[in-house]
Structure formats: C-alpha cells, structure tokens
Amino acid sequence: MASAAAAVIPDGRRWSKGPGSSSSPVTTAIFLFFFVVVVGVLVSARWITTTTHLSTTNLDQWSSKLAILTATHTTSSIPAIPAAPPPPRPTYSLSCPAPPLHRDPTIPSNISQTLDLVLSPNASSASTCAAFPDPPPLPANSNASSTCPAYFRFIHEDLHPWRAAGGITRAMVDRARATANFRLVVIRGRAYIERIAPAFQTRDLFTIWGILQLLRRYPGRVPDLDLMFDCVDWPVVHADQYQGENATLLPPLFRYCGDNETLDVVFPDWSFWGWPEINIKPWDALQKELNGGNKRVKWLAREPYAYWKGNPDVAVTRQELVKCNVSSKHEWNARIYKQDWLKEIKAGYKQSDLASQCTHRYKIYIEGSAWSVSEKYILACDSMTLVVTPKYYDFYSRVLMPMQHYWPIWDDNKCSSIKFAVDWGNSHKQKVSFRVHLYYIIKKGRPSAAVRALSHQITGSK
Template structure:
C-alpha cells in the first residue's frame, strides 16, 4: 500500500507538472495570436486578396470571396456584416486615416466639463452607452450615435468588440484627442484628431438632402443613360460666400458672366438645386467652407468632374482622392481660380480625358467607397484602434455603465426619475 501511495503521489506530481507546462504553452500560443492579429486572419485575407487579384473592386461579387455569406445579386459594398479581415481586403486605403491616427500613439482623454457639440459614450459588452453630452447640433449627434449603434449591432460578433470610452465632436472645427469630422495639417490646427465618418452618411435633412443611400439612388435615376455629351457643359456652384469669403468671393468674381459658368450665390427660393440635379452638369465646383464642406461626398457620386483648389481639410475618404494619373478623380486649380477658365477649356477640348476622370469618380466613390459597408467597416476599425491608445475600461457594474442608447433615444435624457 505504501508503494502504491508513493507511486500515486509521484504520478500526481507528474500530472500537475505536465498540466502546468501545457497551460503555459497554451497561454503562450494565445499571447502570440492575440498580439499578432495578422497571424489569425491570414488565411481569410489571402483568399480575399486572391479574389481581388481576379476581380477589380467595383466588379467584385460577394460570391467571389470565400467566407462571405450572401444572397444572390448582393453587392459586397452593401454588406453591413463583413468581418475585420474582409473589410481590410475589400476596401484598401479606406482606413488610412485610422492608421495615421494610430501611429501618433496614446491619446489624452479629458474629463473636463463637456463642451457644446461633444458627446461622451462607451461601448461595453457589445452595447452602446451614453455618459455625457454637450448641447447644440443634436441632429448631428444623433446621426453619429445611430451610425455607431448600427456598426455595433451588425458586427459579426458584437460582444467581441473592445470595451472603450470615447468622445466625439460634431462641430465643424475639430478637437484634439476626440473623434471629429475633419482635420487639417496647417499650423496652429489641432493635430491629434481622429477622423470619424460624417453625420451625412446617416442623413442630412436640413438642406433637404436625406440619407446617403437615398441620394445614391436619386443620382443613378437622374443620370440614367445620360451620355457625357448630353450633360450641361458648364461649371456649377451654389453657396454662401460668408463661410469662406476669400475663396468663394474670388470664385464669383472669376466666373461672373462667363459662357461656361453657372456659378451663383445660393438663394433657397430661386436657384437652389437638388443634389441629384448637380449631376446634370459636367463640372462641379467644390469649395471648402468654415472647414470642410459636406457636399463633397455627394459630388463624388456624380459622373462629373469635381474642380477645386488644393484641399486644406481631410475627411475619412481623402486618401482615395487622386489628382493625377490613370485613376484621377478630381481636378485641382489655383487658390485664386485664375486658371479655372483655362482648365474648363482644356477639358472641353479633350472630352476623352474628361470623361475618364468622371468615370473614375463613379468607380471609386459611388460604386465602392461611399457605400454602407465601408462606413460600418470604418467604425469597427476605429473602435479597435481606439482601444489600443486609451486605458482599458475595466469591469463596470450596470449602474456604472451610463445610459443605454436604446433608452436614451426614446427619452432624450441621460437621467430620469422612477416616475419619468
């Protein structure tokens, strides 16, 4: 009996020893996989990359990509449920702004009193909570929160999204260490700005525009089978000069009474154009305003040529703009517009080149990068990147998490009494 007990003790010790070694090995494998995400998703991305090699992005079908479930006829850029790996492979350069922001390192999260236009919130266990919000521009705040919520609930596995605390601003001017609508590289501007998709991706009802996919459908209907020759051979612009007097005022002076010009100060009662009606023109004049101008993404859905001075403000889609080369999708002129007439004359004299630029704009933006899948992909990549540069959230009890979005959107209040 003593012999057996001794051997059983030794055997138990050996088992515990081997169990410890096995546990350590498993933890090591997990650590390598977790810190090397590319290792985990390489096979899928390899399959996606192979599919992309065989099919240009705007002709790719979900059925060409292994691991993507779909129904017949679905366009991959309309899918809201793509995995992180599928997003990366299908939409190259769509997330360059996130990579740039991530390279700046940790952010400094402020807990000062919140300012107008800002919202503080968190994602916890795959749910959206609000913790504080400033007043003003509620429609913009609401649109952004709707977008975030949609990106969460359509994720392949919402509970696998990281828990994060975040703050965003819907003001035209960006803020540092928060998610903002635009950023500038100019001196004295905020440099640690993280870009988020514009509120207009959800809807922009005030100027009678509506949701982005509605505009998309209206533009396709308007342009229909319209040929390049059938478009109006004029440069069109409507706007308010006061938002950027230098740039917009000079444009009015240069374009005044020119045969190629339909450039006018905006009067809502007499000369306003529906967004799709801009697409009837060959040349769309784009001018930045206080900072960026929200009309750019709508112009990018037209089979027209966008003409603008060098852009000073970056948005999430800015890395996709090409001002030269075979993929050119925009035409750059001087800041004082002094070469505008010459530029239009050149494009009129070279219709093949002009039409190629217009076709590139549609192929890049309307058919691909301004579709719903890219927006939801961007949000989820933003969540993951933000988790790498901010402190971990830690465990929170239900009463510590904030107000659930589903409740807030009904009550429009962060706090209410038992009898509210």
C-alpha cells in the same frame, strides 16, 4: 328612514327597565349616538370595499374588453397556416434596463446613473448590466485576411500619437471634455451616451444613430470603448501644444475633419445617416437617386461649364469664387449659384434636389468655414470634379489623388484656373469622358485588366 326608525324602537325597548317603562331622554340619546356610529362604520367599510373592488375589477374588465377588441380586429389577418414566429432581432438602445436605483444627488443631471456606474473605476458587470448576455463571437467563416480599403490606413496614422505616448489614459479622455458635445461608451455591445453640450442642429443625434447601426450590423465585433466626440466643424487639438512632456496630456477627441496642424481623430460625418434640416436623405437612398440623375444626361450632353451652388457667406474663399461667375466683362466658364436656405425651406426644397444637379460637365468643390459635406455629393455626380485647394480632410478624402480623382484648382487664382480646366476638358472631350466613365466603373467595382490597360493608353496613367 321609516324602516330604520321602526327597527330602532324594538331595540330601545330591550334596554328598558321593564314592560311599559319608558326610556329616559339621556338613554335614548346615548343609544342613538352609538347606533349612528355603528351604521357609519359599516357604510364606510362597504364604500371602501366597493371602491377598491372597482379600482381593480372594473379596470381589469376594461382591460379585458380592450384585449378582446384587439384580438377580434387581428383575427381576420391571421393566415390559415400559422407561421413560425420570427427569431428575436438584437436591439440596441441608449439606456440600460438595470434594476431601479436611488438617484445619487452627486451625479450630474446630464448623465444616467447607469453610465456613472459603467464609468466608475470600481465598476463590475454585476453592478451595471449583468442581465445582458455577452455578444456572440465572430462567425467561423469570417475572412480575417480580407483587404481593408486604402483609407483605413489613416486610422492607424490618426492614432499614432497615442501609441507613441504609451497609450490612452482616462485622464486624456477626460481632458477632451472641454469641447466635446457627447461622450460615447460601449460596454459589451451596448451604447451609453452622456450629453455634455448641445450640438448644432441634430449632428450628435445622427452620429449616435450611425454608431448604433454599427453595433447592430456587427454584433460582438465592436470592442468596449470610451470616447469624446465634438460635432463642431473646426479641429481644435493643435499638435504644437502636445510636444515632449505634454504628449501625455494629448486628448483623444473625435470629429468630422482634420488638417495638417491638428491631431483630432477623424470620423465619418453625420450626413451619411441623413441631414433633415436641409432635406438630405441617408446615403444609401441618396446614392440611388444620384445614380439615376447621372443616367439622365450623359457627360458629353451636359452643359460645358463648371457648376457650383452653395452658401458663399460662410467663408472668404467662397466669396472670391462668386467673382468667377459669368458676367458682361468676363467668361470664366463657371456658373455660380447662391443657395438661400431660408427661402429654400419655405419653398419645400424644390431647387435643392442633389440628383437634379448632375447636368454640367464640371462641378466645383470648395470648402466653407471648414471642410464641407458637399464633397461626396459632388464626386458622386460623375462630372469632372474641380477641387479648390483644400485645407481640411475628412475620413475618406485623403486617398483622393489629383489628376486621377479630381482636377486641382489654385486657391489664389481660382477664376483663371477654372477657365483653364474647362477649356482643356472641352478640347479633350473623349479623353475626359473616358476618365469620368472609368472612375464610375472603379466606384462600382474592380475594373478589368483590359480597362486598366486602355486607361493607361488614353490618359497616360495607371
């Protein structure tokens, strides 16, 4: 402050009228006012410059320090001979990194603007994802004449009503929105999802994950498509409502099961990719555990009873099955256990390990409120499967044949039917054991002609 005042005095004298003259108070006040304004402007400019410099230079400096720390940390893990960088893997996401667009207020909040452009009648590749190259073509050595599994023929049967109606229209797809949980659109190998309604637990999430694995495993081989998916158990597209002229209104709705009275398109269920709410792993990992469980106890050494464990409260037919349990009055050769999922979750799933349930010679499959995902786990146990007459089918079960893949149990006479099957199996242990072992061989690969001949000799079937 002192130096500033000293600097002011000589400057003030320059504005005086002559040597020895003193400035008037008004002149001094005006000078001081302009001086303060000038100094304030200079200081403000300097502060603004310094602040701007800090906001750029200092942040850049911190970023460079972080980069140096990261580089120093990773230097020790660099091999002596640098390896060539791996080729980039194709990635698939639920979004399209198109240029940012101004949000159109007419587009619902549950659908992305990119998907809205994809679904637009006037959509073009330039307006959506022009930055993405087309998927690679099919490999030259692909075997187009290879035989598809038997259950693939049901794909054509499920789609036959639309072929008979002349094809699938956009209006048909939109009609399926009434009950769908999500809409899936695949454009040039990329998936786009519109969430329409909440699904039970994470069924929709794991179904979408399975579709992404399909796109990743077969790049360029999944055609463009637009479909509606319903994650609820029960089929709802009743065939009798779409006869005659109404056939052109038939909605193509995908779900996990169907029956003989509906036209829902059947798709593999979500649990093949995992069911975290009840601690069930994806099929690839779970199948290895089930194979290990099968090897722990051979069929002849297993408990000579029919086993079932599940929630009986979801269906009357399951409540009737509970009556077949062993009691002081009856021995129906069945061991029925109620699964309390709330209690099991608190206990850490200690009593619901599927691989540890392959300990009985016979296992019962019975539907719940509709078809049950437990079917594949029961069949994988290599016990004789007793199937209570089902109403519903999933993607794979329509190729299962009674007395070849399972023993049928009458729904209206469960207890006696189970007792008869178990008594017969225990009286023909060698024949049943061979059939179970043969089925295991067939699941693993194509059996030899000698095995087929021996099967025909023992079981009387081809």
